Amino acid sequence: MNIKKSLKGLVALAIAGSFASSAVAAPTNAEIFDMMQEMKQELKNLKAENNALKGTVEEVAVSTDEAIKAQIKLANKSTWGGYGELHYNNLEGNGAGVADKDKIDFHRFVLYFGHEFRDDLRFFSEFELEHSLAGEGKPGEVELEQAYIQYDYNDTTQITSGLFLMPVGIMNETHEPDTFYGVERNTVEKNIIPSTWWEAGVMVTKEIKPGLTLDVALTSGLDGTAASSYKIRSGRQKVAKADAISLAGIARLKYTAIPGLELGASLFVQPDLCQEKVAGCGSAKMIETHAVYKKDKFQVRALYARWDIQGNVVATAGADQQDGYYVEPSYRFNEKWGAFARFETYDNKAGNTTDTEVDARSIGFNYWIDPTVVAKFDYVDQSKANDKDQDGINIGIGYSF
Numbered sequence: 512m513n514i515k516k517s518l519k520g521l522v523a524l525a526i527a528g529s530f531a532s533s534a535v536a537a538p539t540n541a542e543i544f545d546m547m548q549e550m551k552q553e554l555k556n557l558k559a560e561n562n563a564l565k566g567t568v569e570e571v572a573v574s575t576d577e578a579i580k581a582q583i584k585l586a587n588k589s590t591w592g593g594y595g596e597l598h599y600n601n602l603e604g605n606g607a608g609v610a611d612k613d614k615i616d617f618h619r620f621v622l623y624f625g626h627e628f629r630d631d632l633r634f635f636s637e638f639e640l641e642h643s644l645a646g647e648g649k650p651g652e653v654e655l656e657q658a659y660i661q662y663d664y665n666d667t668t669q670i671t672s673g674l675f676l677m678p679v680g681i682m683n684e685t686h687e688p689d690t691f692y693g694v695e696r697n698t699v700e701k702n703i704i705p706s707t708w709w710e711a712g713v714m715v716t717k718e719i720k721p722g723l724t725l726d727v728a729l730t731s732g733l734d735g736t737a738a739s740s741y742k743i744r745s746g747r748q749k750v751a752k753a754d755a756i757s758l759a760g761i762a763r764l765k766y767t768a769i770p771g772l773e774l775g776a777s778l779f780v781q782p783d784l785c786q787e788k789v790a791g792c793g794s795a796k797m798i799e800t801h802a803v804y805k806k807d808k809f810q811v812r813a814l815y816a817r818w819d820i821q822g823n824v825v826a827t828a829g830a831d832q833q834d835g836y837y838v839e840p841s842y843r844f845n846e847k848w849g850a851f852a853r854f855e856t857y858d859n860k861a862g863n864t865t866d867t868e869v870d871a872r873s874i875g876f877n878y879w880i881d882p883t884v885v886a887k888f889d890y891v892d893q894s895k896a897n898d899k900d901q902d903g904i905n906i907g908i909g910y911s912f
Contacts, residue, residue, distance in 0.1 A: 593622040594687045596909035598694055602891070606899035617643045621656075631663035654749060656709050667718040671728075674750055677708045678726040678763040679777040681801050681814055688909025689885045692841050692851035692877055695905060698869065698893075699835035699857045703816045704799065705744035710759070722768025732759035735784035735792055735820075741830035742859045743797075743818055746784065757783040773803040784820055793821030812839040829863025850876045851889075866896035875905075884910045 538546070596619050602612040618641065625635040636658040642651030659673030676684045682696060683706040700706040712730030719725055731753050733746035748754065759781040766774040777799040785792035801814035817834035825831045835857025843849040853873040860867040875889025887907040894900035 588627040590625040590627075591623060592912050593620075594689075594909065594911035595620045596688045596907055599906040600694075600903070601905075602901045602903035604901050606895075606897060609895075609899045609901060612901065612903070633661050635659060635661065656707065669716040671714040671716065672712075674709060674711050675714060675728075677710060677730070677761055677779075678714070678728065678765075679708070679761065679779065679797075679799050680704045680706060680816070681775075681803060681812055682706050683708055687883075687911035688887075688907070689879065689883045689911050692839065692849065692887075693853060693873055693875060693889050693905075694887045694907035695891075697837050697839070697853060697855055698871055699814060699816065699837045699855050702742070702744050702857050702859060703818070703833060703835040704797075705747065708747060709750070711750045711753070712758075720768075722766060724765050724767075726761075726763040726765075728761050730759050730761065731755055732757050732781045732786070733784055733795070734786050734788075735795070735825070736786065736788045740828050740860070741784070741792075741820065741825050743833055754786040754788075756786045757781055771805040774801075776800040784822075784825070789822075789824060791822045791824035793825070795820045808843045810841050810843070812841075813837070826862060829860035829865075829867065832862035833857075833859045834861050846882075847879050848876065849879075850874075868896070870894050883912060884908075 595617070597616070598618045599615045600612050604610045604612070620640045620643070622638050623636065624638070625633065627633045637656040639654045639656050640651060641654065642649075645651040645653045655674065657674055657676060659671050659675045662670045662672075664670055678684065680700050682691060682700050683704060686696065686707060696706065710728075710730035710732070712728050714726055714728035714730075717725045717727075731748065731750055732755070733743070734748050734754055735741050735746050737748070738745035759779060761777060761779045763775060763777040766772075777797075779795075779797040779799075781795045783793065784795040795818060797816065797818045799814070799816040801812070803812050804810065813836070815834075815836040818832065820831045820833075822831070835855065837853060837855035839851060839853040841849060841851035851874070853871070855871045855873075856868060858868045871891060871893040873889050873891045875887065878886045880886060885908070887905070887909070889905050890903070891905060892900065892902040
């Protein structure tokens, strides 16, 4: 028996029975056939809607999966990190006008953010809060120290544009607490270079041959009119609505071909240190050279930097020459312990006839709790002319990630 015909018969009987039980005239075979056709069309429509819904669900699943994969890919190309350091200073002042220093300070809290757009194009930034609290009347500052795009022009040439650290010295580009000895950074790079020093501009880095690189940059410049007696550190504009009448140029040659040895030399020039605001203030030139040598557990760092500034008003202030140097031997006993000694001298008024030199001697140790977490202790004795000095201890803890 044909199953399809049997089903039609059963449906017809059911319909006829329903009409008979309600005392309504039974439909004709033609009416029953039309009703079955309508039911058949409705089933067909329901099936089509079901298939469409199934396709939509599959599309949503695929779309969601692709979105998740895209987010994972984006996350893998984005990076973040940072560092911080807490300092305790207990120094006794000796001599007229030299105060004691007894302070505890979360000196720096820094966050890094970076992103790789593609293999040859990337972004990097550094955001810093100094002294815990910033704002009007507060001791700290919130600063954007780096924000640049870097492009690999080819295998040996990079182009960097934006806000970047100047290629000079040992610590200006690498100053996370776990990378150096001593609670405080050395006074020579702080006051003479002056670290940390960043400008806005464009820089080209060229690998001349393996282990020998050249950096050349055109950047924003210093503003000597903002300086205290033309001290270089006070002339940093930090690219905050900075005057750009007198731009600057810097070049650095760095040699690292011999394992454990780094040699570097930088030259900075600016046509007018005072951004053409002060008559008698002229051009500025800085030379810096350094060496870092590491052999097994022993390391020594040495650096010399000097500024020569033209102009009679600068010469009158004794600031036409500013220079300094330091030597720092250290010994790493094991993965946890290391000790150092540092001898440093700087003078922001080396051009005058009076003694304005500042000498400092430090000795101390680092204890690495983890490769990037370090506790520090040192004793420092800093002396100036006329028997003015400060001496005492510094204790700190720092980290990077």
